[in-house]
Amino acid sequence: MIHTGFPETGPSLGEVGEAGVIQAIVTAAPSTINGDDAAVLTPSTPNSRVVASTDMLVDGRHFSADYTTPYLVGRKAVVQNYADIEAMGARPLAALLAISAPPETPVAVVEELARGLGSMTQEWASELVGGDVTSGERLVISVTAIGSLGGNLDALRLNRARPGQRVVAHGHLGYSAAGLALLESGVRIPASLEPLVQAHQVPEITPGRGVVARSAGATAMTDNSDGLIRDLSTMARMSGVGIDLSSVAIKPDRLLEDAGLLLGIDPWEWVLTGGEDHALIGTCDGSAPVGFRSIGTVSRQQGVRIDGKEPAYTGGWESFA
Structure with missing residues (x-):
């Protein structure tokens, strides 16, 4: 069954304030290392290098409530960012989420979005570990993915294709x-x-x-x-x-x-x-x-x-x- 539509009822972001919005996110996508000034990640493999990538989703440009739901947008945001990590031959470790949204946006939208992000990061054995929220004219979601490139093999770079391969x-x-x-x-x-x-x-x-x-x-x-x-x-x-x-x-x-x-x-x-x-x-x-x-x-x-x-x-x- 195809699911579409964004919540339109319940308390708004403006009504609960920044602290309430952040609490809604960490409740929907819990993490044991989220909540301090920055998340401290433990490298998963020896001789590892950090790999990072970021991507945005803008309402009306990259998604529409007519065609999807906040939960699915959250999951998609993880896939498109983690795909960049995978394309380097690395393993995703964590994601950071930044949201800009109109104050009248229902909190339920952010909760469902975070639930989607949390569920997809778990499928990669990773976590949503922090981020930022602010008001804006439209809903904008920015995810930063952090990964680990283990061992001494080169990353899978765009400039390393060779004739005969x-x-x-x-x-x-x-x-x-x-x-x-x-x-x-x-x-x-x-x-x-x-x-x-x-x-x-x-x-x-x-x-x-x-x-x-x-x-x-x-x-x-x-x-x-x-x-x-x-x-x-x-x-x-x-x-x-x-x-x-x-x-x-x-x-x-x-x-x-x-x-x-x-x-x-x-x-x-x-x-x-x-x-x-x-x-x-x-x-x-x-x-x-x-x-x-x-x-x-x-x-x-x-x-x-x-x-x-x-x-x-x-x-x-x-x-x-």
Whole structure:
């Protein structure tokens, strides 16, 4: 079942004040190391390096109460930030949350948001360990993810793809974009296509896949946040290589084809430009790491191609469009 809508009743943020808002968050997402001036984290592995990333979700830009709930927004915020940590081959350890919201916002919105963040951080064996709250004209959620890169292997950087390597992927391609298109269309969404909507509300990647890939010899990795062609073009440019994708390996599956028929949209557009799936895309020598599948090869001819040809769609997310 698809869930949407934000709470509109109950005490507001302005009525309970900053202390009440913070108490609502720590109650919804409890942590034994949250509550001091800063959280002290214990490295999980010897010879470890700290990895950090941050991302924002803005009401009306990145999410809408018409298409999701605060709980699901919280879960999505963790996935999109932890995917960046995983893409470096690191393990997420903790998250920090900063919220700007109108004073009239019901406290229940923040409580549900924090509950979503707390539930998703737990799935990565991590915690929400602190943050900040303030008033603003619209709801803005900023999550900072902190991770640990253990051992002496290099991080999975964008500039380390090499000719002759295999291109591998973990996670769906095009599902989030298709789910958003279904929600925005206003059509009655068949139960069979609800997984696409759910993938837009909360993308799915398996915790630890980036660590597995790094251990298995992957050298470069990114997460599909801005669109497959756009993100791989960045990797190809920074590595000074080309990437040739296999159309068979990335072709739209039955769910995407059915959604495309329903909406009159070519599902290849979702696969190539959709983004927000946060699928992990990397390069490696030898076989694909456990949990990954092969989708192409790295070549010396710069640019990204599909079966040696230019992609039919090359757009993607643009932050200031």
